[in-house]
Amino acid sequence: MDKLELQAKKGLLDKMYFKDAKQFNFYVCGTYVDKEGNKKFTKWKKYLDAVANIDVLNLEKNNWKDLKYFEGIDQRQIYPHEIVLDLEDPNQLDPIVEILKQWNFSVWKTGSRGFHVHILFNRNMTTIEKENVVRLLGADVQKCSEKNLIALENTPHWKSGNKKTEVKDE
Amino acid sequence: MNNADNFLDSLGSKAPVIEEEFEIKTRIKRDKWTRKEVFE
Numbered sequence: 001m002d003k004l005e006l007q008a009k010k011g012l013l014d015k016m017y018f019k020d021a022k023q024f025n026f027y028v029c030g031t032y033v034d035k036e037g038n039k040k041f042t043k044w045k046k047y048l049d050a051v052a053n054i055d056v057l058n059l060e061k062n063n064w065k066d067l068k069y070f071e072g073i074d075q076r077q078i079y080p081h082e083i084v085l086d087l088e089d090p091n092q093l094d095p096i097v098e099i100l101k102q103w104n105f106s107v108w109k110t111g112s113r114g115f116h117v118h119i120l121f122n123r124n125m126t127t128i129e130k131e132n133v134v135r136l137l138g139a140d141v142q143k144c145s146e147k148n149l150i151a152l153e154n155t156p157h158w159k160s161g162n163k164k165t166e167v168k169d170e
Numbered sequence: 171m172n173n174a175d176n177f178l179d180s181l182g183s184k185a186p187v188i189e190e191e192f193e194i195k196t197r198i199k200r201d202k203w204t205r206k207e208v209f210e
Contacts, residue, residue, distance in 0.1 A: 081174070102180075103177060104171070104172055105172075119177075120171050120172065121171060121173070121177065123174045129178060132178075133181060137181075
Protein backbone atom coordinates (compact mmCIF):
# COMPACT_ATOMS: atom_id res chain seq x y z
CA MET A 1 0.00 0.00 0.00
CA ASP A 2 1.61 3.33 -1.02
CA LYS A 3 1.58 6.61 0.90
CA LEU A 4 -1.46 8.05 -0.95
CA GLU A 5 -3.50 4.90 -0.31
CA LEU A 6 -2.57 4.99 3.39
CA GLN A 7 -3.60 8.67 3.57
CA ALA A 8 -6.93 7.88 1.91
CA LYS A 9 -7.54 5.01 4.33
CA LYS A 10 -6.74 7.18 7.36
CA GLY A 11 -9.03 9.92 5.99
CA LEU A 12 -11.86 7.43 5.55
CA LEU A 13 -11.51 5.98 9.06
CA ASP A 14 -11.18 9.45 10.64
CA LYS A 15 -14.36 10.59 8.89
CA MET A 16 -16.16 7.47 10.08
CA TYR A 17 -15.07 8.04 13.67
CA PHE A 18 -15.89 11.76 13.88
CA LYS A 19 -18.91 11.97 11.59
CA ASP A 20 -20.70 8.62 11.23
CA ALA A 21 -19.79 7.00 14.55
CA LYS A 22 -20.22 10.23 16.54
CA GLN A 23 -16.88 9.48 18.26
CA PHE A 24 -17.89 5.96 19.28
CA ASN A 25 -14.53 4.17 19.64
CA PHE A 26 -15.28 1.23 17.35
CA TYR A 27 -13.24 -1.96 16.93
CA VAL A 28 -11.29 -2.70 13.78
CA CYS A 29 -9.29 -5.70 12.64
CA GLY A 30 -7.71 -7.29 9.61
CA THR A 31 -8.22 -10.68 8.01
CA TYR A 32 -5.92 -13.22 6.45
CA VAL A 33 -6.15 -16.77 5.16
CA ASP A 34 -4.13 -19.46 6.97
CA LYS A 35 -2.32 -22.43 5.37
CA GLU A 36 -5.51 -24.53 5.41
CA GLY A 37 -7.45 -21.79 3.64
CA ASN A 38 -9.45 -20.71 6.71
CA LYS A 39 -10.38 -17.09 7.31
CA LYS A 40 -8.59 -15.71 10.39
CA PHE A 41 -8.89 -12.38 12.14
CA THR A 42 -6.02 -10.34 13.51
CA LYS A 43 -6.36 -9.05 17.08
CA TRP A 44 -9.25 -6.60 17.51
CA LYS A 45 -8.17 -3.07 18.35
CA LYS A 46 -10.10 0.13 18.86
CA TYR A 47 -9.97 3.10 16.48
CA LEU A 48 -8.12 5.29 19.00
CA ASP A 49 -5.41 2.64 19.49
CA ALA A 50 -4.96 1.46 15.91
CA VAL A 51 -5.85 4.38 13.64
CA ALA A 52 -5.74 7.70 15.50
CA ASN A 53 -2.07 7.17 16.39
CA ILE A 54 -0.94 6.66 12.78
CA ASP A 55 0.91 9.54 11.11
CA VAL A 56 0.30 9.18 7.38
CA LEU A 57 2.27 12.33 6.47
CA ASN A 58 5.48 11.08 8.10
CA LEU A 59 5.32 7.33 7.67
CA GLU A 60 8.85 6.80 9.02
CA LYS A 61 7.76 8.16 12.41
CA ASN A 62 5.35 5.27 13.03
CA ASN A 63 6.13 2.03 14.81
CA TRP A 64 6.37 -0.45 11.91
CA LYS A 65 4.12 -2.97 13.67
CA ASP A 66 1.41 -0.32 14.17
CA LEU A 67 1.68 0.71 10.54
CA LYS A 68 1.48 -2.91 9.36
CA TYR A 69 -1.63 -3.47 11.48
CA PHE A 70 -3.22 -0.26 10.15
CA GLU A 71 -2.48 -1.31 6.57
CA GLY A 72 -4.24 -4.64 7.13
CA ILE A 73 -7.47 -3.24 8.60
CA ASP A 74 -10.41 -4.40 6.48
CA GLN A 75 -13.18 -4.95 9.05
CA ARG A 76 -14.99 -2.69 11.48
CA GLN A 77 -17.53 -2.96 14.27
CA ILE A 78 -21.11 -1.94 13.54
CA TYR A 79 -21.95 1.25 15.46
CA PRO A 80 -24.54 1.03 18.27
CA HIS A 81 -26.77 3.47 16.35
CA GLU A 82 -26.42 1.61 13.05
CA ILE A 83 -28.23 -1.31 11.47
CA VAL A 84 -26.53 -3.26 8.71
CA LEU A 85 -28.57 -5.55 6.50
CA ASP A 86 -26.42 -8.29 5.01
CA LEU A 87 -27.97 -9.57 1.80
CA GLU A 88 -26.50 -12.59 0.05
CA ASP A 89 -29.06 -12.62 -2.72
CA PRO A 90 -29.17 -9.48 -4.95
CA ASN A 91 -32.90 -10.16 -5.57
CA GLN A 92 -33.57 -9.21 -1.92
CA LEU A 93 -32.31 -5.69 -2.54
CA ASP A 94 -35.18 -4.11 -4.52
CA PRO A 95 -38.01 -4.97 -2.06
CA ILE A 96 -35.91 -3.69 0.87
CA VAL A 97 -34.99 -0.45 -0.92
CA GLU A 98 -38.71 0.02 -1.63
CA ILE A 99 -39.53 -0.28 2.11
CA LEU A 100 -36.66 2.01 3.13
CA LYS A 101 -37.13 4.68 0.46
CA GLN A 102 -38.36 7.34 2.90
CA TRP A 103 -35.29 6.88 5.12
CA ASN A 104 -31.61 7.76 4.76
CA PHE A 105 -29.53 4.70 4.01
CA SER A 106 -26.66 3.61 1.80
CA VAL A 107 -26.22 0.45 -0.25
CA TRP A 108 -22.79 -1.12 -0.66
CA LYS A 109 -21.58 -3.92 -2.89
CA THR A 110 -19.45 -6.00 -0.54
CA GLY A 111 -16.79 -6.98 -3.06
CA SER A 112 -17.95 -10.56 -2.72
CA ARG A 113 -21.41 -11.78 -3.77
CA GLY A 114 -23.76 -9.75 -1.63
CA PHE A 115 -24.78 -6.28 -0.56
CA HIS A 116 -24.75 -4.34 2.71
CA VAL A 117 -27.46 -1.80 3.51
CA HIS A 118 -26.32 0.67 6.19
CA ILE A 119 -28.90 2.68 8.16
CA LEU A 120 -27.84 5.25 10.80
CA PHE A 121 -30.09 6.44 13.65
CA ASN A 122 -30.29 9.30 16.14
CA ARG A 123 -29.92 6.95 19.13
CA ASN A 124 -28.40 3.60 19.99
CA MET A 125 -30.53 0.58 19.18
CA THR A 126 -30.74 -2.45 21.47
CA THR A 127 -29.69 -5.81 20.02
CA ILE A 128 -33.33 -6.92 20.15
CA GLU A 129 -34.52 -3.85 18.26
CA LYS A 130 -31.87 -4.49 15.65
CA GLU A 131 -32.78 -8.18 15.39
CA ASN A 132 -36.47 -7.37 14.94
CA VAL A 133 -35.76 -4.99 12.08
CA VAL A 134 -33.30 -7.35 10.42
CA ARG A 135 -35.69 -10.33 10.70
CA LEU A 136 -38.59 -8.27 9.41
CA LEU A 137 -36.57 -7.30 6.35
CA GLY A 138 -35.29 -10.84 5.83
CA ALA A 139 -31.57 -10.25 6.32
CA ASP A 140 -28.84 -12.01 8.34
CA VAL A 141 -29.43 -11.65 12.12
CA GLN A 142 -25.74 -12.30 12.89
CA LYS A 143 -24.93 -8.73 11.95
CA CYS A 144 -26.88 -7.41 14.98
CA SER A 145 -24.35 -8.53 17.54
CA GLU A 146 -21.84 -6.13 19.05
CA LYS A 147 -19.25 -8.86 18.57
CA ASN A 148 -19.68 -8.99 14.82
CA LEU A 149 -17.44 -7.11 12.44
CA ILE A 150 -18.29 -6.20 8.86
CA ALA A 151 -16.21 -5.40 5.80
CA LEU A 152 -14.78 -1.89 5.87
CA GLU A 153 -16.07 0.55 3.28
CA ASN A 154 -13.86 1.32 0.24
CA THR A 155 -11.46 -1.48 1.21
CA PRO A 156 -10.68 -4.70 -0.70
CA HIS A 157 -12.68 -7.77 0.38
CA TRP A 158 -10.53 -10.31 2.26
CA LYS A 159 -11.31 -13.11 -0.18
CA SER A 160 -12.02 -11.61 -3.59
CA GLY A 161 -9.78 -8.54 -3.35
CA ASN A 162 -12.62 -6.42 -4.79
CA LYS A 163 -13.35 -3.14 -3.02
CA LYS A 164 -16.54 -2.64 -1.02
CA THR A 165 -18.09 0.22 -2.97
CA GLU A 166 -21.23 2.30 -2.58
CA VAL A 167 -24.04 1.69 -5.05
CA LYS A 168 -25.61 5.00 -6.06
CA ASP A 169 -29.23 5.53 -7.18
CA GLU A 170 -29.99 4.26 -10.64
CA MET B 171 -29.56 10.42 10.90
CA ASN B 172 -32.91 8.68 10.95
CA ASN B 173 -35.24 8.95 13.93
CA ALA B 174 -35.03 5.48 15.48
CA ASP B 175 -38.48 5.49 17.10
CA ASN B 176 -40.24 6.72 13.98
CA PHE B 177 -38.38 4.10 11.96
CA LEU B 178 -39.40 1.25 14.31
CA ASP B 179 -42.99 2.52 14.34
CA SER B 180 -43.13 2.61 10.56
CA LEU B 181 -42.07 -1.04 10.38
CA GLY B 182 -44.50 -1.99 13.14
CA SER B 183 -41.65 -3.60 15.05
CA LYS B 184 -41.85 -1.55 18.26
CA ALA B 185 -44.09 -3.77 20.34
CA PRO B 186 -43.98 -3.66 24.19
CA VAL B 187 -43.00 -7.36 24.11
CA ILE B 188 -39.56 -6.37 22.87
CA GLU B 189 -38.73 -4.31 25.95
CA GLU B 190 -40.15 -6.96 28.28
CA GLU B 191 -37.98 -9.67 26.73
CA PHE B 192 -34.95 -7.41 26.97
CA GLU B 193 -35.53 -6.76 30.67
CA ILE B 194 -35.82 -10.47 31.45
CA LYS B 195 -32.54 -11.19 29.68
CA THR B 196 -30.69 -8.54 31.66
CA ARG B 197 -32.07 -9.84 34.97
CA ILE B 198 -30.46 -13.26 34.46
CA LYS B 199 -27.10 -13.34 36.19
CA ARG B 200 -24.69 -16.04 37.30
CA ASP B 201 -24.40 -16.87 40.96
CA LYS B 202 -20.93 -15.95 42.16
CA TRP B 203 -20.12 -19.31 43.77
CA THR B 204 -22.24 -21.97 42.07
CA ARG B 205 -22.00 -20.40 38.58
CA LYS B 206 -25.65 -21.31 38.08
CA GLU B 207 -27.95 -18.84 36.36
CA VAL B 208 -30.17 -17.00 38.83
CA PHE B 209 -32.85 -14.35 38.49
CA GLU B 210 -32.24 -11.20 40.47
